[in-house]
Amino acid sequence: MKKNYSYIWISLVVLVFGIYFVPKIVNRFQNASVVESDRLNVANRNDLLEVGKAPAFSFINQNKETITNKDYDGKVYLVEFFFSTCPTICPIMNENMVKLQNEFQKEERFGIVSITIDPETDTPENLKEHAQFLGATMKNWHFLTGKEDDIFALSRKFNLYVGRNSEAPGGFEHSGLFALIDKNGIIRSRDISINGDFPYYDGTNEEGLKMLKEDIQQLIKE
CATH class of the missing domain: 1.10.287 (Helix Hairpins)
Incomplete structure (x- = not known):
């Protein structure tokens, strides 16, 4: 029992x-x-993060025209910091930018902003030659130069590292990342953090390029 x-x-x-x-x-x-x-x-880019408002800028392009962030209102665009004599990652970054240009060549709502961190060397004339050398033919791709202090200050606002370093190849250091901005001027990205910075896209490899193609297309449609 x-x-x-x-x-x-x-x-x-x-x-x-x-x-x-x-x-x-x-x-x-x-x-x-x-x-x-x-x-x-x-x-898988079903929902891109809103990182924050992209900072304002105003610089001179390769055609000696003043270009500001207002020129990109209503457009999806990329921002990079580079310099034309860079012997390391810049050629890879620029090659990938050309691939993105070719992908969206006929898209009026897409643009690129390439800002030199060596304005002493990269005058408008030199930037124009560099743009021609790269094959940058898209009208919304501007190569910008200005005062070094203003350029470095803008990079800090974007949280994209640049700096002088006499021991670095070419005398400068900089991030190999691209910032993606939507049609409302908001920095957008996937949920990816790189070195603790804002979640930007790696402009030096195929994976970053693939993600950018997909995400630019999505933002253009929004």
Whole structure:
């Protein structure tokens, strides 16, 4: 008889456990699934982050025209910091920019801003030669120069590193990242953090280029 009572109590404990804990466990797995789904949606560009308002700028382009952020109102555009005599990552960055130009050549709502960090060398005349050398033919691609202090200050506002370094190749250091700005002047990106900075796109590899093509297309359609 005592054995029977033991089985009954064990059965009751199992039943109570099932009634109380099983729904919670199921719910926890469901919530985890939703979180993972949300993470994958961001990674797959279903929802691009709004990083913040892009800072204003005003510089001179390769045609000696004053170009400001207002010239890009209503356009999706990229911002990079580079210099024409850079012997390391700039050629790769510029090559990828040309690929993006070619991808969106006929798209009036897309543009590129390439800002030199060596304005002493990169005069409008030199930037024009550099643009021709690269094959930069898109009318909304401007190569900008100005006062070094203003350029460096803008890079800090974008949180894209630039700096002088006499030991670095070419005498300067800079980030190889591209900032993507939407038609409302908001910096946008996927949920990717690079070295603790804002989530920008790596302009030096194929993965970053692939993501940019997809995300630019999405922002143009919005």
